[in-house]
Amino acid sequence: MEPSRSDLVTLDRALLALRRFLSAPRVLDDDGHQVELSTLLVLDELPAEGQTVRDVATRLGVAHSTASRFVSRAERAGMTARAASPSDGRQTLVVPTSAGLELAARAVAFRLDRLAGIVDDWAPGDVRALADGLARFARADGAR
Structure with missing residues (x-):
């Protein structure tokens, strides 16, 4: 069954109105410390065992070079570190530090x-x- 145009217009307007909710400054204050939003994006859902920069890029939907810059910023802030992959010595993993886990x-x-x-x-x-409904919407959009 196809949704009505009226419902689609309502959904469109609601999503546009949510921009204020979803938008965030590039730098956030964390109890007097400046944290770049990209650092939070890297930390969000970063498993404790880590993942490659390529995995971070895929998860965030950004280019590998962008993810690499984000990871470098998080590392300089002390929120992530790089570690050798236990399963493949040629790969480097991005792992959250204890400070990164606390910030997340x-x-x-x-x-x-x-x-x-x-x-x-x-x-x-x-x-x-x-x-x-929003989870279903996000899954449907991600499947495209």
């Missing part, structure tokens, strides 16, 4: 608190429906 946890807590504040007067079923 603070970022997640901040985002969840922000979301909770927005939907605090919503019925739990409505929050669940939105979460399920």
